[in-house]
Amino acid sequence: MRYSKLFIPTLKESPAEAEVISHQLMVRAGMIRQLAAGIYSILPLGLRVLRKVENIIREEMNRIGGQEVFLPSIQPAELWKESGRWDFYGKELLRLKDRHDREFCYGPTHEEVITDILRKEIKSYRQLPVLLYQIQTKFRDEVRPRFGVMRGREFMMKDAYSFHASDESAQETYQDTAEAYSNIFRRCGLEFKKVEADSGTIGGNFSHEFMVLANSGEDAVAFCDSCDYASNLEKSEARAPLPSDDPTAPQELKEVATPGKRTVEEVCEFLSVSPCALVKTILFDTDQGLVAALVRGDRQVNAVKLKNLLDLESAQPADEKLIAEKAGVPVGYVGPVGLKLKIYADQEVALMKSMIAGANKPDAHFTGVQPGRDFAIEKSGDIRLIKENEPCPRCPDGKYAVKRGIEVGHIFVLGTKYSSALKATFLNDQGKENPMVMGCYGVGVGRTAAAAIEQNHDEKGIVWPLPIAPFQVVVMPVNYSTDSVREASDRIYQTLWDQGVDALLDDRTDRLGVKFKDAELIGIPLQIIVGPKNLESGTVEAKIRRTGESLLVPYPDFIGEIRNILKDL
Ligand code: ATP
């Protein structure tokens, strides 16, 4: 490709709304333009990158026996009503009506559609397992679209679905896909972690996320500094406390005046105790009504773990109004003694023999509160957030480290959630009808490209990992109108092209400085600079984008040397 003919609208300044570096650089490098909030046009340079990511995904999915399909993006409401997600999915689902007033949605994911196909075609266990995938546009009406294509509303996803006759078969494909995903992200040049994850609205019972570690990540990843336990913070287990960990001894229940002291800090200071002597009573507004969650004063409730412990569909901290209305207590003084709500306690709290808690009336707390004696715990379990440096739950000596991560891939064993709802059954080897066991697996294509920029850039611009670079090499004539330079540049460009190297020829009449700036901004891994002086001594200059390192390569016999350099990039 000749630069003079390409549409690469680069910008000097970042758009004001671009908060993260990948968004800034994708706009500045002329890869994307925003059409509406969270909706982007992908320009030629951007599409070259996305196609490279897609092709890596294709190769790795095909390698494990995946077959590519292409499903409709518009889906009938009936299917979503059958699975129960029409109501459950909420506002993220973009709903539409056709001219006959029939309801549809723009697919945010495709479990329903694919299950509908398979339920009509699969009769016997002999036809299983099946692994199908597609690379397609999704629409999710995200509450906060941001960070460019990283969290768009319309975005490109590779989604895969597998169907099985048994749990073991589903596990096998799950492991194969996990391996394929590791290959995909490694080949895209990413530093990532596979972490245990919550299964969210898709449902199911087993799931991992692939997280690219980057400060701009919206997720927190907790991992052990000693063993290989890693998880999304919303899922990270706390080490189970031992009864001996609780230093408290039973005491008499006593009401104490705590005028105006609402927060843990205020109460602790006033009573001269440490926060771990206190218990916080947090009320949650859930699909099963208002419930109370107890954690130690120095801990936070993890709403995801609470949801899982209680098997809830939704759980948000109740607001002040609801607390006053339903519990009749001002915020800051809610406590478990006499509270007319179901009480769920963190495992640590369940072990405590004495605690300080709100007295359910203004300006008062109880001391010496004892679970069992003074209030009943409906259920206890691990419902708190873990923190950095806490002991790892999976090994004796490890400690938790917590970092930010970008979720680029997510894999699930779904079990029979969708196949049961949609009656996707098969006859097993005993001739008995069973629902198919399913798995589903997603990769964000644009998000993967953006994550690669988050990890590979410098003050000059993007530094593409070679396998997903829009061009691998840019040939840069010092002055394209000089005959010898033009001839050599054309020849190098042509040879690279013939050899299957993605090359760009910067044939523009601009100054060399301008060409350098653009090549650096758009992140091409290798520059070949063709100048009259070097040519006279039978060389051209090769400059590596990542290191800035420059070396002379023989000309006209350059190809072997260039191939060698590319091999190491
Ligand atoms: P998130 O928690 O970030 O919203 P998710 O759990 O909803 O992600 P999945 O339903 O598992 O995502 O989708 C599979 C993959 O699609 C994700 O791992 C991510 O790479 C990508 N993805 C999801 N939502 C978006 C989005 N709004 N914009 C771009 N990519 C997305």
Ligand code: MG
């Ligand atoms: Mg989401």
